[in-house]
Amino acid sequence: MSGTPGRPLSSELSEQLLSVTVDILAEEGWGRLNSDRIATRARAGKAGIYRRWPTMAALVHHAVSRFRLVPTPEGGDSLREDLIFLMACWTRPLDREERALASIVGAARHDEKLCAALDEALVRPLAAAVAELGRRAAERGEPIEPERLSLLGAVVQAFWWQRYTAGPNGMMTDEQLAQLVDDVLLPIAERAPVRTGAARI
Structure with a gap:
């Protein structure tokens, strides 16, 4: 998370913004993702988004890179x-x-x-x-x-x-x-x- 000098960033708001971003991607796709849509759904200001991530791609990178999509094989006998x-x-x-x-x-x-x-x-x-x-x-x-x-x-x-x-x-x-x-x-x-x-x- 990038952030800028100033008051500490709220981790609760960060998680909310990340969750809303994933929701929009899952429901509407990358082409519909923008700061206005995220701010509206998260009930937050756009400044709070750009204090954390300079671009939508940086925000998506942070959100998606945390996914755990591949199970770890265990317990099989063959x-x-x-x-x-x-x-x-x-x-x-x-x-x-x-x-x-x-x-x-x-x-x-x-x-x-x-x-x-x-x-x-x-x-x-x-x-x-x-x-x-x-x-x-x-x-x-x-x-x-x-x-x-x-x-x-x-x-x-x-x-x-x-x-x-x-x-x-x-x-x-x-x-x-x-x-x-x-x-x-x-x-x-x-x-x-x-x-x-x-x-x-």
Whole structure:
């Protein structure tokens, strides 16, 4: 939080402004977010917003970077169980924070602050979660080759972005999620077959 010299900033008002910002993003989108709308809904002055954040992007960065969208895999007895746990959100509609994040995906391509918010809220936590899947698999005596784990992380991330851009049509049933894990994600993690040369005819 930036702030300017003067009286201390109220943490209660800061939280209120952040909450209203997330509400507007989730309900109306990035294109409708501005200081007037935030001030009206928060019943606060615009000066109080700009004392804390110099731009709307800086405000959104602060709000979104605090999201905890990626669950930490734990308790599964297999890579399959861990992947289903990690991807379980696909069987539910986007929640408030996810809708807020989804609203800035397009704009983040052109704004460093918004891009950094996505990185902190999703990209890095997701990479950490996939790394944890690899660590747990190795502990079970089923290590995943680094190249395979990296590819798995890239594909999981791609599916995650798809979730935020597909809208309601992106939801899956439990059966569809299991099929995704069995037919797409697990094969990526498997050891590549050893090639012994061209087949003879």
